[in-house]
Amino acid sequence: METKYAITVDDLTVAYNYKPVLWDIDLAIPEGVLMAIVGPNGAGKSTLIKSILGIIKPIAGSVKIFGKPYKKQYKEVAYVPQKGSVDWDFPTTALDVVMMGTYGSLGWIKRPGQKEKKAALEALEKVGMLSFKSRQISQLSGGQQQRIFLARALVQNASIYLMDEPFQGVDATTEKAIINILKELRKAGKTLIVVHHDLQTVPEYFDWVTFLNVKKIATGPVKDIFNDGNLTKTYGINYKVSVQE
């Protein structure tokens, strides 16, 4: 049986001001994997995610979600941006931010109602933030803000989740809570792509990995390709990671 791909990227090249950030990326992400994207700073990890989402327009190449362009498939994809990408002093509450996850399926003009509110409350409960629902978002800790972003993506009820550093600046408890939710989502057949920085936890958390440094270095199952050779190629230094079986 042929593998079904959630996302296929063909010859993708992206540049800001003439300098390529992503160079000729080919990538096929099978459905149902929990995949880490690893690479040094400036490797283009966030750019790759944003290109898949159609936020950044590539110079060349194409991206397909379940074989169709993103514009036709946006309801299938949920996005968790970097926490630092928004102004948390914005005048709104935690529940309100999570409700934003329902806006995509509502479409233009239509307002969220009871059904959407119920979904948002459920998502808040799933990330353990229900008691903070009326909290002004600037008064949440970094870890709580990250959970709110995760809840907003959960509300979208998508098949593919793209997450940009969801573990950045969160404590060990939050990290465990988030990874448990991610693993649960994979069990439900969802595809998850996560920009990740902590190489030590890659084998424990993920089953698929992509090494990226402007070019794609390697992609495949963690147990086959997460080794010193690929790490050295990606990070440019002799990188030793103890991979626990």
Add this chain to the structure above:
Amino acid sequence: MEITEYFNLLFTDYTLQTITLGTAVLGALCGMLGSFAVLRKQSLLGDAISHAALPGIALAFLITGSKDSNTLLIGALISGLIGTFWIRGIVKKTHLKSDTALGLILSLFFGFGMLLLTFIQKMPNANQAGLDKYLFGQAATLVSSDVWTMCIIAGLSLLILLVFWKEFKLLLFDADYTKSLGFNVKFLDILITFFIVISIVVGLQTVGVVLMSAMLLAPAAAARQWTNSLSVMVLLAAIFGAFSGVLGTAISASSNNLSTGPVIVLIAAVFVLFSFIFSPKRGLLFREIRYQSNRKDLELHKTLAFMYHIVKTHDNIDHPHAIKILNNFHGFTRKSLQKLESKEYITVNKTMWSLTEKGFDKAANLYNQQEENE
């Protein structure tokens, strides 16, 4: 004319009614759209747009020869839009940052506009006077057709905001996410920018190009201090804007026709100052009070915790101890002991103190309590 006289005349005088209605509507419109400019961190865009409108006014006069305000404002609108368009182009196509692009367009257009104004003043035609009112604004020159224009634009803006409320809110908070949800961010962006440009242009006659941006920013900045909800913020900004407009016009009209722009802006600045100091949650005053009272509470708790540690080593809680043993402890003063006694945490008997049951429980739960308060 005294200011009380102004408000008395308001009920009878048609001209005053027109002017007052105009400035109120303008203030509300600017406050409403200004909230969006402020939250999008585009505060300076308004300044650039208003300055960029000046050459449009001068050119419209040179081309048509008419001083009809609606004709001149169409000129202002076109040149304001061109300015906005160029700013975006510069940011997008070059390495220049947006503050540089704004500054560049602002001075370029304003300089060109001033040049045209001086050129017009030197023309032999006697019909040219009065264009300089667009520099600092003159509310007294508002006529009912101007006010109608303002009302129509305010109504249209309100309608657009209500219809696309959800989309605008999403865009303001997280533009990338908005795009990922399949919304046309470019359309929303152009829509909101277009209405900001229009609201600036209709305000030029009243407030003038130089100070128009304050009309957008000040009410919004003041409103942000009082609320944590976007809808309330927009509503409050509209109310603050309307009041600044009306009060500013009343003062300027009642004292020898002072330029309206500066007066309105000063009134709006008073709103901002008042909000920065007195708003209960974000204001400087209450923040300082909260800070001081927290410090006092903490000192009290420190003393109580110290006492708790002493008492813990004894079998009975109310065993008396000498005040002297607190002497080399920094947190304690006569006053703090009195305060602890008034809260019934301790009893003081001459030179001795003893912890009460209540005080003991309080001290034992001090750390848990603090966590609950978090």
